[in-house]
Amino acid sequence: MTVMLPHPRKIPPSRDKNLPVHLQKIMKKLREADRDNNGSFNKSELKHALKDLGAYFPGWRADRAFGKIDVNNDGLISGEEIDSLLEYLGSCGFGK
Numbered sequence: 001m002t003v004m005l006p007h008p009r010k011i012p013p014s015r016d017k018n019l020p021v022h023l024q025k026i027m028k029k030l031r032e033a034d035r036d037n038n039g040s041f042n043k044s045e046l047k048h049a050l051k052d053l054g055a056y057f058p059g060w061r062a063d064r065a066f067g068k069i070d071v072n073n074d075g076l077i078s079g080e081e082i083d084s085l086l087e088y089l090g091s092c093g094f095g096k
Ligand SMILES: [Ca+2]
Pocket: 034, 035, 036, 037, 038, 039, 040, 041, 042, 045
């Protein structure tokens, strides 16, 4: 018998438990901003999350984040890039 996950690409909530509290907050906002629920973030979704997190210049910050984090240049932050994104946003002081 094969167990099918309903949304295999969705970010699993269980991963949050191991994160420090401020990163959990960021993750929550990111998840809310993932409007098409595909488990990855395009620039507009990231901009929304940043705005929600209280960034002064969400568009600029999203550009910076993409330049730094989207290492495979596919215009999406996904998979392991999300970990880098969390770390980056945490180091910028978000989620406090
Ligand atoms: Ca998305």
